[in-house]
Amino acid sequence: MNHQVEAIAPTNAHSAAEAGGSIQHRTYRLLREMIEDGRIAPGERLLEAQVAKSFCISRSPARIALAALCADGIIVESEGRGYLVAGAASGDRAGKPAVLDKLEITSAPQWQRMYAELERELCTRVLFGSVRITEEALAQHFDVSRTVARGVMARMHSVGQLSQDRNGHWVAEQVTRERIGHLFEIRRLLEPTALLHAAHHVPREFLEAVRARLVRSMEAGNRGGAEMDTAETDLHIDLLSHCPNKEIVLALSRTQVLFVPTRYLRDPYLEIPYQLISDALTEHLQIVDDILAGEPERAAQALQDHIREADTRWMLRFETIRRMKQPNFPAYLTALNAG
Missing domain, CATH: 1.20.120.530 (GntR ligand-binding domain-like)
Incomplete structure (x- = not known):
């Protein structure tokens, strides 16, 4: 059964990423609630790909949510793959994959859903060097139209995060x-x-x-x-x-x-x-x-x-x-x- 998790209304009007960025926050909150109420048991394993598939999100917000849960001591990194829920595990569940209900964390407009993930990705990349964004590949990655992808990049350009080179390519300049x-x-x-x-x-x-x-x-x-x-x-x-x-x-x-x-x-x-x-x-x-x-x-x-x-x-x-x-x-x- 497919459930819809409602979007959290943004409280910060200055940040277009607030609503989109809430995807990772909602993923974190939902997993935490499932752990605290026992739906996910101590010792069970959580994997990035599993969370992304179950919650109908991309792997990036799943990865960030899991890292936040680990930082808060709710889950711990596994020597194998993924994370294990902290606490004393019962014998039959130790190391077993957690069972996640099918949940859809998607209710914000398309451009908001991709803005925060792209922004976070660029924040990391420009610390290493300048990067060029291919509009068609960006649209395919987020499964949106090129019009939506172009609109997101235009918003980022308006706040100084992106520029265009002499050939019209979108570029995020290295932060020095x-x-x-x-x-x-x-x-x-x-x-x-x-x-x-x-x-x-x-x-x-x-x-x-x-x-x-x-x-x-x-x-x-x-x-x-x-x-x-x-x-x-x-x-x-x-x-x-x-x-x-x-x-x-x-x-x-x-x-x-x-x-x-x-x-x-x-x-x-x-x-x-x-x-x-x-x-x-x-x-x-x-x-x-x-x-x-x-x-x-x-x-x-x-x-x-x-x-x-x-x-x-x-x-x-x-x-x-x-x-x-x-x-x-x-x-x-x-x-x-x-x-």
Whole structure:
């Protein structure tokens, strides 16, 4: 019997990936619920291909969901293949494949369903080198029309994630230390000024809602990609959008590409240490508290310090990939140069 799992409505209007990215989150949540209520027993085996087939999703969100469950200690890597559910296994189920009901986790529009997977794939690839996307192969990979594939790439182009070369091919340029440094320099120069201007215009109700979300995430220990993406959007996009100097806001929009990897902190190529995520949320809270206390200058200095620390945290990804082998390329991507 085929069941339909309803889509989670996106709460972040700035991220087209929010709705699409929820596929991996829903997969994680569904598997966790099945484990916690006993439908999947301790010692049973979960495989990426099995999860993808049972839930009617591609292997990438299945892989990310399983990695997140492993990071949370709910499942453990098997010496053979896949993962084993943590806990004392009964004799007859140890190592046996888990039985998964047929579930369809597909209700978002086509472009949303593929946006997050493509975005996450590109976030990883551009750390190693530039890549070219073949539109026809992309459409075939996601089983969508070329019109849908072209629309997704156009959206990514509008936020600076893709460009077109002289032949009209879609290209994701390699992310280098130099480029990241330049983007953070723009932020250091402009964000504190934007905050000083915005502090006099941002509604107190908005600030209190931002603070409540931060405290809730910190107290619950929820420091994953979704929580960090919300925190980054609240402070660096929504709050600063109250700056009356729209030229500053426009200039800062070019730096928002820095926030994209934050959505995929469970990905082994994009993750940063848990403690650093906690530190970042604490820094956000200090900035918001300073504004609420009527101390915009102190908030601006705290923001300056936060951006400096964020620069250091971002650069850790370059150290991570130096120790890792690049995963196999999907058919729609072609390497243009070595990292």
